[in-house]
Amino acid sequence: MPEPNALSARVALLSIGDELLLGEITDTNVPYMAQRLLPLGLAVAGCETVGDETGAIVAAFQRALARADIVMATGGLGPTDDDLTMEALAKAVGLELEYRPEVMDQMAERLKRPLSSFTSSNRKQAFLPKGAHVLRNDWGTAPGVHLIVGEKHVFLMPGVPREMKGLLNERILPLLARLFPLPQAIRIKTFHSFGIPESVVGERLKELMQPGRNPDVGTRVGGGVVSVRLVATAAAAEQAAALLAGPAELVRAALREGLFGEDDENTLALAALRALLARKKTAALAESCTAGLVAARLAEIPGASAAFLEGAIVYSNAAKVRACGVQPETLAVHGAVSAETAQELAAGIRARAGADIGLAVTGIAGPDGGTPAKPVGLVFFGVATAQGVRTWERNYPGYDRQTIRDRAAAQALDLLRRAALEE
Amino acid sequence: MPEPNALSARVALLSIGDELLLGEITDTNVPYMAQRLLPLGLAVAGCETVGDETGAIVAAFQRALARADIVMATGGLGPTDDDLTMEALAKAVGLELEYRPEVMDQMAERLKRPLSSFTSSNRKQAFLPKGAHVLRNDWGTAPGVHLIVGEKHVFLMPGVPREMKGLLNERILPLLARLFPLPQAIRIKTFHSFGIPESVVGERLKELMQPGRNPDVGTRVGGGVVSVRLVATAAAAEQAAALLAGPAELVRAALREGLFGEDDENTLALAALRALLARKKTAALAESCTAGLVAARLAEIPGASAAFLEGAIVYSNAAKVRACGVQPETLAVHGAVSAETAQELAAGIRARAGADIGLAVTGIAGPDGGTPAKPVGLVFFGVATAQGVRTWERNYPGYDRQTIRDRAAAQALDLLRRAALEE
Numbered sequence: 001m002p003e004p005n006a007l008s009a010r011v012a013l014l015s016i017g018d019e020l021l022l023g024e025i026t027d028t029n030v031p032y033m034a035q036r037l038l039p040l041g042l043a044v045a046g047c048e049t050v051g052d053e054t055g056a057i058v059a060a061f062q063r064a065l066a067r068a069d070i071v072m073a074t075g076g077l078g079p080t081d082d083d084l085t086m087e088a089l090a091k092a093v094g095l096e097l098e099y100r101p102e103v104m105d106q107m108a109e110r111l112k113r114p115l116s117s118f119t120s121s122n123r124k125q126a127f128l129p130k131g132a133h134v135l136r137n138d139w140g141t142a143p144g145v146h147l148i149v150g151e152k153h154v155f156l157m158p159g160v161p162r163e164m165k166g167l168l169n170e171r172i173l174p175l176l177a178r179l180f181p182l183p184q185a186i187r188i189k190t191f192h193s194f195g196i197p198e199s200v201v202g203e204r205l206k207e208l209m210q211p212g213r214n215p216d217v218g219t220r221v222g223g224g225v226v227s228v229r230l231v232a233t234a235a236a237a238e239q240a241a242a243l244l245a246g247p248a249e250l251v252r253a254a255l256r257e258g259l260f261g262e263d264d265e266n267t268l269a270l271a272a273l274r275a276l277l278a279r280k281k282t283a284a285l286a287e288s289c290t291a292g293l294v295a296a297r298l299a300e301i302p303g304a305s306a307a308f309l310e311g312a313i314v315y316s317n318a319a320k321v322r323a324c325g326v327q328p329e330t331l332a333v334h335g336a337v338s339a340e341t342a343q344e345l346a347a348g349i350r351a352r353a354g355a356d357i358g359l360a361v362t363g364i365a366g367p368d369g370g371t372p373a374k375p376v377g378l379v380f381f382g383v384a385t386a387q388g389v390r391t392w393e394r395n396y397p398g399y400d401r402q403t404i405r406d407r408a409a410a411q412a413l414d415l416l417r418r419a420a421l422e423e
Numbered sequence: 424m425p426e427p428n429a430l431s432a433r434v435a436l437l438s439i440g441d442e443l444l445l446g447e448i449t450d451t452n453v454p455y456m457a458q459r460l461l462p463l464g465l466a467v468a469g470c471e472t473v474g475d476e477t478g479a480i481v482a483a484f485q486r487a488l489a490r491a492d493i494v495m496a497t498g499g500l501g502p503t504d505d506d507l508t509m510e511a512l513a514k515a516v517g518l519e520l521e522y523r524p525e526v527m528d529q530m531a532e533r534l535k536r537p538l539s540s541f542t543s544s545n546r547k548q549a550f551l552p553k554g555a556h557v558l559r560n561d562w563g564t565a566p567g568v569h570l571i572v573g574e575k576h577v578f579l580m581p582g583v584p585r586e587m588k589g590l591l592n593e594r595i596l597p598l599l600a601r602l603f604p605l606p607q608a609i610r611i612k613t614f615h616s617f618g619i620p621e622s623v624v625g626e627r628l629k630e631l632m633q634p635g636r637n638p639d640v641g642t643r644v645g646g647g648v649v650s651v652r653l654v655a656t657a658a659a660a661e662q663a664a665a666l667l668a669g670p671a672e673l674v675r676a677a678l679r680e681g682l683f684g685e686d687d688e689n690t691l692a693l694a695a696l697r698a699l700l701a702r703k704k705t706a707a708l709a710e711s712c713t714a715g716l717v718a719a720r721l722a723e724i725p726g727a728s729a730a731f732l733e734g735a736i737v738y739s740n741a742a743k744v745r746a747c748g749v750q751p752e753t754l755a756v757h758g759a760v761s762a763e764t765a766q767e768l769a770a771g772i773r774a775r776a777g778a779d780i781g782l783a784v785t786g787i788a789g790p791d792g793g794t795p796a797k798p799v800g801l802v803f804f805g806v807a808t809a810q811g812v813r814t815w816e817r818n819y820p821g822y823d824r825q826t827i828r829d830r831a832a833a834q835a836l837d838l839l840r841r842a843a844l845e846e
Contacts, residue, residue, distance in 0.1 A: 051469070
């Protein structure tokens with residue numbers, strides 16, 4: 001996290017809506033806004049979620065204004081009776097609401113309807129705290145709002161992520177960049193690795209991670225991926241970039257072959273697909289326990305079909321034999337979860353699909369089906385290339401079905417990336 | 424939402440961690456906890472997110488204790504220097520920290536390591552606010568904590584969702600049910616439907632949805648699924664159950680063939696798998712644009728392999744021909760995205776897998792590949808059974824790649840469920 005002296009202002013976020021407190025929806029606006037604010041040197045000091053109740057929203061606005069320079073609230077701007085954000089903000093700062101005809105004009109223009117066709121509920125959306133600036137919303141009907149309160153700035157946005165993103169990116173961030181010019185430039189660089197435990201990464205980067213260093217270096221882990229983030233601050237952008245250069249090389253060296261991507265290249269699927277496309281190779285998959293997870297992650301990426309030819313989800317033994325040419329004797333002698341079966345699955349799908357790389361996953365995801373010799377969490381991987389077939393064995397003990405499948409899919413995508421990059 | 428007079432206590436949630444304020448992770452703990460608390464009559468009054476800073480956490484604990492009967496905090500219980508929750512809670516309520524050897528004993532037992540092997544960082548996790556109760560964590564090493572502060576109750580859980588869920592469900596909810604017996608009985612019943620727009624459901628249930636009725640009836644929509652929730656409150660459980668019976672029948676009638684599940688049977692995949700198992704039928708899939716999504720959702724459910732035999736992910740035309748027996752002329756004349764190809768894919772995978780039902784999905788997920796005649800978002804589905812093959816055409820215009828694939832997978836699972844239930 002950047003040192004406080006590199007920050008130009010503190011932000012408080014406020015999410016408004018009963019649906020959030022009932023657990024009916026997950027608040028994805030907060031992480032999105034936080035990520036977009038950070039490069040401007042605007043750090044989120046805290047965030048609060050309140051329901052559709054005027055008193056609670058008023059109090060939350062007052063707390064937010066007390067602790068931050070910028071308050072950004074989402075939700076409660078719609079036309080219904082439980083949309084109370086405008087009214088609550090006006091109360092919180094002691095202002096009246098006033099009717100703003102331009103809001104209705106924009107709504108009429110956007111919906112291509114005459115002004116006369118709007119109901120009083122619609123008109124409610126045009127009552128803003130006195131003196132507020134209207135931020136034109138080209139992604140929905142509720143207006144964005146910018147209210148200056150003394151030295152502080154309050155922004156209101158709809159809770160619908162698409163509308164929030166439009167207003168934030170097109171209206172609010174450019175304004176904030178002008179209002180709060182960075183006292184120092186910030187440059188951020190992120191590295192993503194797989195296969196090296198976080199503790200080992202921490203050990204290798206011990207020197208760089210000493211507190212008070214510039215760039216600030218931090219690690220985080222999720223789904224088996226360990227990411228390292230460098231945040232450099234300096235008087236000018238070039239200096240910040242220069243500060244990053246040396247440490248970035250040290251991080252690359254520390255992560256070595258585990259490094260699969262930098263900055264936005266933050267998923268194993270994207271890294272695997274890019275490796276395939278860069279080397280003009282094709283892949284085919286045979287999945288048993290992951291049952292389509294690896295394929296679905298590859299196919300999530302636009303253009304995946306250029307490198308990913310096909311997949312076989314071979315849950316049953318019959319499917320393993322028929323779709324991938326596994327020998328019935330192999331299944332009988334070694335079992336469906338074995339290095340031998342993984343090997344034949346990989347070779348079989350590669351040959352049948354005519355792909356450069358065949359990748360196979362077979363394991364025991366549980367909760368049932370484990371034995372002392374082959375416990376739940378045991379997974380075998382096979383990779384077939386023109387050079388031959390190799391297998392790997394991994395164990396994910398003590399994890400639930402979802403996590404075992406998730407980790408196995410991550411491992412499979414990393415093996416695919418590595419195979420694609422081989423000569 | 425249950426009426427306030429039916430609620431036994433108010434809950435404040437507190438999420439602790441820099442990673443939340445940096446937007447590095449999305450807080451899924453809050454909606455999970457809110458959903459689990461509601462049936463106990465415990466409503467979330469608000470939630471707050473703070474970073475790893477003692478002063479901020481202390482202030483947040485004090486605000487939460489001021490406004491709620493129960494405070495539940497997640498995060499900041501780990502062994503590192505930026506794990507400050509224990510210390511901050513102790514400060515917030517004016518208690519000392521004390522060493523609790525049973526925490527280390529549990530850690531040693533769980534990790535199968537001798538006590539002497541633990542570092543001082545590990546031991547830090549065993550310092551709890553004086554008088555706190557240890558909640559045994561069988562899902563990780565950080566202990567759960569229950570601290571009674573006057574009339575109020577504070578619970579601390581790790582931020583890792585798996586550990587939070589274990590502690591919440593196995594330790595905390597049973598305790599809360601005893602501590603806060605419901606002044607009124609609440610019975611909740613939920614219905615899940617697919618294929619009927621929310622506005623139509625709302626129209627059919629207009630009478631039941633009038634404000635102030637008991638049961639309270641609300642709808643919500645997500646991923647194409649429209650759910651209807653009934654919340655009945657009464658002096659005794661039997662009365663609440665009786666209040667539900669009539670309206671529940673009306674909802675079932677209103678949702679008709681769109682109804683796929685009740686209460687916890689809340690995913691289309693679960694409904695499809697249960698329908699297959701109930702009718703002792705097997706299924707095989709041929710997926711093009713969804714590319715494993717349908718298979719992965721089925722396989723997420725323990726025991727899926729009993730009914731789901733195999734899947735073919737047939738991105739390339741060659742794979743459609745080889746793995747599912749699609750005629751090259753069909754592809755040449757009608758194209759890969761056509762009812763004809765969907766039909767042959769479904770029939771082909773059914774025959775090859777020897778399954779009762781063959782299900783096929785082929786479409787244009789975009790962002791590229793659309794034409795005026797076959798735009799992005801056009802998807803064909805095929806279902807093959809012993810009775811023959813049928814096809815469906817759906818269009819998801821204006822959606823992004825992810826949403827198109829998601830909606831197509833939902834549609835496919837609903838077709839599979841309906842096919843399984845046919846005679």
